[in-house]
Amino acid sequence: xxxxxxxxxxxxxxxxxxxxxxxxxxxxxxxxxxxxxxxxxxxxxxxxxxxxxxxxxxxxxxxxxxxxxxxxxxxxxxxxxxxxxxxxxxxxxxxxxxxxxxxxxxxxxxxxxxxxxxxxxxxxxxxxxxxxxxxxxxxxxxxxxxxxxxxxxxxxxxxxxxxxxxxxxxxxxxxxxxxxxxxxxxxxxxxxxxxxxxxxxxxxxxxxx
Amino acid sequence: xxxxxxxxxxxxxxxxxxxxxxxxxxxxxxxxxxxxxxxxxxxxxxxxxxxxxxxxxxxxxxxxxxxxxxxxxxxxxxxxxxxxxxxxxxxxxxxxxxxxxxxxxxxxxxxxxxxxxxxxxxxxxxxxxxxxxxxxxxxxxxxxxxxxxxxxxxxxxxxxxxxxxxxxxxxxxxxxxxxxxxxxxxxxxxxxxxxxxxxxxxxxxxxxx
Amino acid sequence: xxxxxxxxxxxxxxxxxxxxxxxxxxxxxxxxxxxxxxxxxxxxxxxxxxxxxxxxxxxxxxxxxxxxxxxxxxxxxxxxxxxxxxxxxxxxxxxxxxxxxxxxxxxxxxxxxxxxxxxxxxxxxxxxxxxxxxxxxxxxxxxxxxxxxxxxxxxxxxxxxxxxxxxxxxxxxxxxxxxxxxxxxxxxxxxxxxxxxxxxxxxxxxxxx
Amino acid sequence: xxxxxxxxxxxxxxxxxxxxxxxxxxxxxxxxxxxxxxxxxxxxxxxxxxxxxxxxxxxxxxxxxxxxxxxxxxxxxxxxxxxxxxxxxxxxxxxxxxxxxxxxxxxxxxxxxxxxxxxxxxxxxxxxxxxxxxxxxxxxxxxxxxxxxxxxxxxxxxxxxxxxxxxxxxxxxxxxxxxxxxxxxxxxxxxxxxxxxxxxxxxxxxxxx
DNA sequence: GATGAATGAGCGTTCATTCAT
DNA sequence: CATGAATGAACGCTCATTCAT
Numbered sequence: 001x002x003x004x005x006x007x008x009x010x011x012x013x014x015x016x017x018x019x020x021x022x023x024x025x026x027x028x029x030x031x032x033x034x035x036x037x038x039x040x041x042x043x044x045x046x047x048x049x050x051x052x053x054x055x056x057x058x059x060x061x062x063x064x065x066x067x068x069x070x071x072x073x074x075x076x077x078x079x080x081x082x083x084x085x086x087x088x089x090x091x092x093x094x095x096x097x098x099x100x101x102x103x104x105x106x107x108x109x110x111x112x113x114x115x116x117x118x119x120x121x122x123x124x125x126x127x128x129x130x131x132x133x134x135x136x137x138x139x140x141x142x143x144x145x146x147x148x149x150x151x152x153x154x155x156x157x158x159x160x161x162x163x164x165x166x167x168x169x170x171x172x173x174x175x176x177x178x179x180x181x182x183x184x185x186x187x188x189x190x191x192x193x194x195x196x197x198x199x200x201x202x203x204x205x206x207x208x209x
Numbered sequence: 210x211x212x213x214x215x216x217x218x219x220x221x222x223x224x225x226x227x228x229x230x231x232x233x234x235x236x237x238x239x240x241x242x243x244x245x246x247x248x249x250x251x252x253x254x255x256x257x258x259x260x261x262x263x264x265x266x267x268x269x270x271x272x273x274x275x276x277x278x279x280x281x282x283x284x285x286x287x288x289x290x291x292x293x294x295x296x297x298x299x300x301x302x303x304x305x306x307x308x309x310x311x312x313x314x315x316x317x318x319x320x321x322x323x324x325x326x327x328x329x330x331x332x333x334x335x336x337x338x339x340x341x342x343x344x345x346x347x348x349x350x351x352x353x354x355x356x357x358x359x360x361x362x363x364x365x366x367x368x369x370x371x372x373x374x375x376x377x378x379x380x381x382x383x384x385x386x387x388x389x390x391x392x393x394x395x396x397x398x399x400x401x402x403x404x405x406x407x408x409x410x411x412x413x414x415x416x417x418x
Numbered sequence: 419x420x421x422x423x424x425x426x427x428x429x430x431x432x433x434x435x436x437x438x439x440x441x442x443x444x445x446x447x448x449x450x451x452x453x454x455x456x457x458x459x460x461x462x463x464x465x466x467x468x469x470x471x472x473x474x475x476x477x478x479x480x481x482x483x484x485x486x487x488x489x490x491x492x493x494x495x496x497x498x499x500x501x502x503x504x505x506x507x508x509x510x511x512x513x514x515x516x517x518x519x520x521x522x523x524x525x526x527x528x529x530x531x532x533x534x535x536x537x538x539x540x541x542x543x544x545x546x547x548x549x550x551x552x553x554x555x556x557x558x559x560x561x562x563x564x565x566x567x568x569x570x571x572x573x574x575x576x577x578x579x580x581x582x583x584x585x586x587x588x589x590x591x592x593x594x595x596x597x598x599x600x601x602x603x604x605x606x607x608x609x610x611x612x613x614x615x616x617x618x619x620x621x622x623x624x625x626x627x
Numbered sequence: 628x629x630x631x632x633x634x635x636x637x638x639x640x641x642x643x644x645x646x647x648x649x650x651x652x653x654x655x656x657x658x659x660x661x662x663x664x665x666x667x668x669x670x671x672x673x674x675x676x677x678x679x680x681x682x683x684x685x686x687x688x689x690x691x692x693x694x695x696x697x698x699x700x701x702x703x704x705x706x707x708x709x710x711x712x713x714x715x716x717x718x719x720x721x722x723x724x725x726x727x728x729x730x731x732x733x734x735x736x737x738x739x740x741x742x743x744x745x746x747x748x749x750x751x752x753x754x755x756x757x758x759x760x761x762x763x764x765x766x767x768x769x770x771x772x773x774x775x776x777x778x779x780x781x782x783x784x785x786x787x788x789x790x791x792x793x794x795x796x797x798x799x800x801x802x803x804x805x806x807x808x809x810x811x812x813x814x815x816x817x818x819x820x821x822x823x824x825x826x827x828x829x830x831x832x833x834x835x836x
Numbered sequence: 837g838a839t840g841a842a843t844g845a846g847c848g849t850t851c852a853t854t855c856a857t
Numbered sequence: 858c859a860t861g862a863a864t865g866a867a868c869g870c871t872c873a874t875t876c877a878t
Binding site: 459460461471472474475480481 | 867
């Protein structure tokens with residue numbers, strides 16, 4: 001409070017700077033959605049953002065860094081959503097089947113938002129570096145999953161939990177991808193139910209004997 | 210047949226034309242592998258292909274169409290491989306578990322080749338159109354899968370086979386993606402085994418009761 | 419002759435190409451004279467040359483190479499003039515004094531041309547590389563001088579001819595520079611006479627004893 | 628003097644202003660040495676000088692004026708050195724030969740420093756104006772030379788002393804240039820000796836008869 | 837058909853300069 | 858006086874595409 005009074009100028013500057021960055025990111029996001037990565041240019045960004053080209057280069061060292069920043073934000077927010085959702089699950093008194101159903105229900109929530117974000121991502125993936133970064137975030141999701149489902153571990157016949165989490169994560173990712181771009185008319189409710197079956201039976205597998 | 214006899218000259222021309230197209234596609238493929246989509250230019254393509262820029266524009270209306278053609282070929286060949294592999298499976302006398310193991314073994318064969326092609330693909334996908342086309346091919350793979358595993362259907366507790374095949378296809382695709390770009394040191398043999406478990410238990414699920 | 423008939427197309431192309439290069443060099447020369455190196459841009463060059471920017475880059479890989487080419491041509495022509503002049507001197511029956519007078523007379527001929535060229539040079543010197551290149555040409559002049567005046571060597575009291583030639587060359591270069599940019603109204607005839615005295619007495623120096 | 632007493636505050640301001648100018652000139656000098664004229668920018672100057680871009684424009688109207696100021700300072704200091712050196716010569720009891728030797732010895736002193744400054748100069752000269760200014764300074768050196776060697780005049784067979792001094796000045800300048808950028812391995816001691824011979828024999832020329 | 841010289845819109849980026857604070 | 862965010866003209870250069878030969 002006092003701080004805000006003492007140093008309003010600086011805060012003003014910081015606000016303005018953050019605004020500029022947001023304008024740039026927003027303009028870039030729009031352009032990527034509309035014309036794809038190959039239709040993206042710094043001149044178009046600044047035109048859309050309502051700033052001058054010089055200003056853009058005061059906040060980003062080059063074009064690539066803008067896309068990078070955008071993707072980081074996107075990946076972070078996707079992963080954050082998942083991590084929060086997982087941590088927020090109340091599994092008290094639920095058996096594994098019910099827990100998986102609950103998780104998958106959450107997983108399919110906000111599908112429209114994810115659809116938009118995923119499209120963006122797919123059209124913007126530019127380098128293996130970005131993929132690597134996305135993976136780092138996926139690891140966070142995997143970790144959250146592992147923690148949350150830990151209570152069920154002792155009852156399950158699983159040798160390698162890291163491998164198991166990995167398989168689940170990427171199977172889900174693939175299915176999400178398929179639903180986004182798949183043939184028209186696939187029923188999401190049906191998909192949710194199938195995914196629950198897939199994951200549950202993978203975890204609660206019969207012993208080999 | 211008759212045509213070939215009557216007009217061998219024309220066929221010669223067609224051969225030459227097909228050669229030119231192949232040169233162009235081959236050069237484009239190499240350049241995409243070496244420098245990525247952003248490093249691709251029509252001038253570099255014709256230099257590599259050993260033809261003139263004018264000739265390129267007699268076979269393709271613009272640069273984008275070359276990439277499009279290339280991706281179609283790539284997706285077709287990937288799907289063809291899978292379809293052929295599936296059709297070639299000899300499931301005689303195998304139970305479902307053994308059949309799934311066999312399929313997954315094939316799925317992980319030639320992993321290095323797929324790795325290369327997938328990277329290329331991921332860096333080259335530039336429009337939703339390409340993704341749509343890829344899906345059309347995946348449907349062929351799904352169909353082949355459905356046919357091949359039809360003998361096991363009657364023993365399995367599955368309501369919607371289309372949905373089931375869809376889930377399997379994209380789960381596999383996601384895992385393949387994860388293995389390609391995932392953190393170092395993930396064991397492919399372990400992955401193969403986990404994938405077998407995932408798919409088998411999904412198919413041979415216990416009845417709900 | 420026959421050649422020209424057989425291959426007129428190619429020659430035409432070569433002619434056109436040479437023309438283009440000449441247009442570019444000429445435009446660059448004009449712009450350097452008018453606005454100096456810092457006022458030189460590829461866009462201005464092509465505007466002046468009446469070609470498109472793309473065409474410029476078919477003949478030169480970058481802007482620097484144009485200036486480089488121009489300077490090479492300039493230095494070569496300056497040195498060629500000197501070398502030709504020296505070789506063309508008829509020293510038959512002349513004593514050293516007369517020979518030096520004759521050389522210096524030639525040296526001051528075409529002063530206007532040299533003035534223009536030297537101005538250009540001074541405003542265009544851009545890197546030590548260019549200076550090095552100029553020196554290579556000066557060595558040619560020095561060599562020509564040494565050959566031409568060889569008949570007089572035996573009568574002169576000189577230990578190190580290479581050093582002597584070096585001193586003469588650069589003393590002349592400095593004086594040329596001074597005359598170009600020196601205070602107004604310096605009499606070139608007087609300068610010529612003084613330079614003759616300078617060089618002659620340097621060569622025909624009294625013995626140390 | 629009185630001024631300093633009356634208005635010390637103002638002088639403080641003037642001091643600060645002079646400091647700022649010095650910072651700017653110093654930063655510019657460093658950048659020219661490191662990256663050459665084309666690598667010089669106002670933004671880099673203020674960064675190096677530790678001031679803001681706005682401050683720079685309170686002391687200099689534009690970038691060019693900074694370089695101009697710098698070159699003036701450089702030329703002044705080079706000429707001052709020469710003038711001081713000449714005035715400081717003690718020719719008492721020396722004959723002309725000895726006097727010339729002494730002068731030339733001084734001329735070659737601090738060659739390393741001059742080398743650095745001359746390189747800088749050559750890469751920074753961008754307009755005939757700078758050359759004109761340099762000439763004004765050379766006239767001062769010529770004048771000092773004329774005064775210092777006046778005692779020897781009566782014994783020498785020279786018609787036009789202004790022309791003679793001019794020739795000597797620019798001959799030396801040319802040789803200095805040649806030594807700076809000339810082929811490797813030229814011996815400076817040898818050069819000094821040759822230059823002495825050149826100048827001495829030019830001054831102490833035999834009578835025409 | 838095949839050629840490749842020519843085009844010029846457009847790119848990413850720099851940097852001298854201004855001006856509100 | 859000092860600041861530095863903002864500007865935008867201009868830069869060097871690329872490259873998809875055309876068209877006369």
